[in-house]
Amino acid sequence: MKKFYYLSTCDTCKRILSELDLPSDFARQDIKTDPITGADLEALRHLAGSYEALFSKRARLYKERGLKNQTLREADYKNLILEHYTFLKRPVTVLGDRIFIGNAAKIVSATKEALHS
Template sequence: MKNPRLKVYYLSSCDTCARIMKEVDVAAYPFELQDIKSEKITAAQLDEMARLAALQNPKIPPYESLFSKIAMKYRSMGLNKMTLSESDYRNYILEEYTFLKRPVFIIDDTLYIGNAAKTTAAVAAALQNRK
């Protein structure tokens, strides 16, 4: 384990984030919590998430994998009708916190993105392995 750490990027007003964080028992671990609405994601943080995403799945563009296409602004801004580049995805996430697919967990050097059941199960399993 090169980089022991526990961090979660979440939105405090998001019921899904709250449910997942409770389900995996975030409170039982020394997680660094970052509410992305009150503490904006920095470019360095986003770039680190993208680096980890690229290492885990080199076939999927990393910034796109972090981008939420279900965010209300995705349609209202007409982004769903555009072809976006990795640079576009990065810039939109930095400009608008709701574009980050959430929650994002970093457990050691592994990134877990989003709220899919299999992602939540993987987070729970990774945390169990730390006990």
């Protein structure tokens, strides 16, 4: 699978999308207009190793709901990501059996290298 999960209203996602110069065979999914499905999330979890790895602790709702003061389990991370798109750390790039999660410079660099090598 070759897929890029992003938020079209996010400037960082837009910048990374243009930096990556994804090949035309890549599927692009705007998680705001086309929410992630349970099956998609399960496939991502399989590649990432956990739902927590896919979870954004920088989301506004994370702070508003006081989730940082709670002990969240894997099922909680899964349900929160499915409940609201902002809980998915983004962007997420899937390239076959490899997954790249987030917008850290080293992740973006590793994604570019994997795409164009």
